Amino acid sequence: MKTLTLKGLQRCRGSVDLPGSKSIANRALLMAALAHEPTEIKHLLRSDDTERMLEALAALGVKVCESTTTQVTVVGCGGQWPLQPASLYLGNAGTAMRPLTAVLAATLAAPVLLTGDARMQERPIADLVDALDEGGADISYQNALGYPPLLISQRLQGGTIHVSGSASSQYISALLMALPLAPQASRLVLTGDVVSWPYIELTLTMLRDFGIKIIQVSQQEFHIEGQQQYQSPGEYWVEGDASAASYWLAAGVLGGGPLRIEGVGGKSIQGDIGFIAYLQQMGGKVTVHDEYIDVQGGQLHGIDADFNAIPDAAMTFATLALFAKGRTAIRNVANWRIKETDRLHAMATELRKSGAVVEEGEDYLIIDPPEQLKAAQIATYDDHRMAMCFSLLGFSDVGVTIEDPDCCAKTYPNYFSELQRLT
Ligand SMILES: O=C(O)C1=C[C@@H](OP(=O)(O)O)[C@@H](O)[C@H](O)C1
Numbered sequence: 001m002k003t004l005t006l007k008g009l010q011r012c013r014g015s016v017d018l019p020g021s022k023s024i025a026n027r028a029l030l031m032a033a034l035a036h037e038p039t040e041i042k043h044l045l046r047s048d049d050t051e052r053m054l055e056a057l058a059a060l061g062v063k064v065c066e067s068t069t070t071q072v073t074v075v076g077c078g079g080q081w082p083l084q085p086a087s088l089y090l091g092n093a094g095t096a097m098r099p100l101t102a103v104l105a106a107t108l109a110a111p112v113l114l115t116g117d118a119r120m121q122e123r124p125i126a127d128l129v130d131a132l133d134e135g136g137a138d139i140s141y142q143n144a145l146g147y148p149p150l151l152i153s154q155r156l157q158g159g160t161i162h163v164s165g166s167a168s169s170q171y172i173s174a175l176l177m178a179l180p181l182a183p184q185a186s187r188l189v190l191t192g193d194v195v196s197w198p199y200i201e202l203t204l205t206m207l208r209d210f211g212i213k214i215i216q217v218s219q220q221e222f223h224i225e226g227q228q229q230y231q232s233p234g235e236y237w238v239e240g241d242a243s244a245a246s247y248w249l250a251a252g253v254l255g256g257g258p259l260r261i262e263g264v265g266g267k268s269i270q271g272d273i274g275f276i277a278y279l280q281q282m283g284g285k286v287t288v289h290d291e292y293i294d295v296q297g298g299q300l301h302g303i304d305a306d307f308n309a310i311p312d313a314a315m316t317f318a319t320l321a322l323f324a325k326g327r328t329a330i331r332n333v334a335n336w337r338i339k340e341t342d343r344l345h346a347m348a349t350e351l352r353k354s355g356a357v358v359e360e361g362e363d364y365l366i367i368d369p370p371e372q373l374k375a376a377q378i379a380t381y382d383d384h385r386m387a388m389c390f391s392l393l394g395f396s397d398v399g400v401t402i403e404d405p406d407c408c409a410k411t412y413p414n415y416f417s418e419l420q421r422l423t
Pocket residue numbers: 022023024094095167168169170173195196199311312335
């Protein structure tokens with residue numbers, strides 16, 4: 001297995017251009033495909049997750065013309081897919097699997113099977129499937145009940161639909177993207193405590209950009225007219241990835257800066273920009289500009305906070321905690337368990353290798369850093385964020401060895417070459 005050893009990094013300075021946001025890129029590709037006119041998408045992320053979406057759109061007959069790898073024109077077909085593939089393979093991309101399940105249920109011309117890699121087949125999707133079934137679709141599990149692969153065989157109609165948002169906000173985002181295409185109007189009622197709320201705001205913002213009207217009646221209820229048409233904004237710029245920015249923000253603090261992070265800032269539509277407020281609370285010196293961020297170092301101390309709104313960037317605090325004075329508690333992240341791996345367990349296991357004392361709760365981690373960090377070889381569980389978070393241990397004297405660093409290709413293929421350039 002490939003490994004990468006990082007040790008005694010002294011600084012992280014200069015300027016880094018973030019890749020496009022995964023969450024925005026996959027939404028923009030799908031919404032552009034659903035529009036009736038072409039959309040030029042600029043600063044597109046190219047990574048495993050966006051390749052899975054691009055492959056799915058190609059299989060559905062959507063033309064995507066590349067000016068450069070990060071600038072493409074999607075020739076939308078208004079939901080009338082030119083081709084009817086029997087099946088689509090979506091890897092482990094939640095931002096492809098969940099929205100495509102709902103959108104294809106709403107635009108179905110012939111039955112289609114949606115599948116993914118081994119881990120995707122362990123990531124629950126019943127809350128979304130139940131909601132789509134309530135709206136008139138017919139979706140059946142081809143393997144384990146409640147998990148992909150799924151066969152979609154009857155169209156979504158609309159009406160009153162309940163969905164639980166307690167495991168993933170992606171189910172709600174998926175329904176918000178699909179219900180405007182249904183023949184009837186819908187009333188979407190959210191049940192349970194909704195997790196990762198800022199991603200729903202992101203979906204609503206982007207739907208507005210693509211001409212879709214959603215009426216939010218309350219925190220729990222949306223009214224959505226059916227038979228709406230997605231409209232191309234002409235051009236669409238994908239912001240830099242705010243979750244990816246968290247690694248540079250952390251590296252900038254540990255390496256003393258000055259580091260400029262380009263592509264995302266105070267005007268961001270991504271919830272993970274909220275990472276900065278927690279980092280500042282922890283002692284990080286960060287200045288936020290509209291479209292870039294400057295990091296100047298800082299002395300870190302532990303914090304105790306609820307990270308439900310930023311589950312992806314929250315992982316970065318787990319490894320930053322190893323450099324902080326005192327205890328850090330990362331709370332309300334139960335759905336870490338159903339992501340690329342069981343992140344609560346994986347994180348606790350790997351943090352302990354550095355000498356930290358870690359309590360793993362059902363939905364939290366409490367981390368007490370060691371007096372002296374130990375050199376560790378870190379397993380990454382095919383989880384891009386495990387690899388990127390633990391790279392921060394390269395700033396210790398003892399260093400770290402990262403197993404399978406290439407798994408960062410899910411969202412950030414050149415992360416480690418950028419780290420080498422800046423340190
Ligand atoms: O909608 C999105 O783009 C995402 C929502 C979040 O998932 P959950 O809602 O499952 O927490 C996040 O973890 C994921 O990386 C991207």
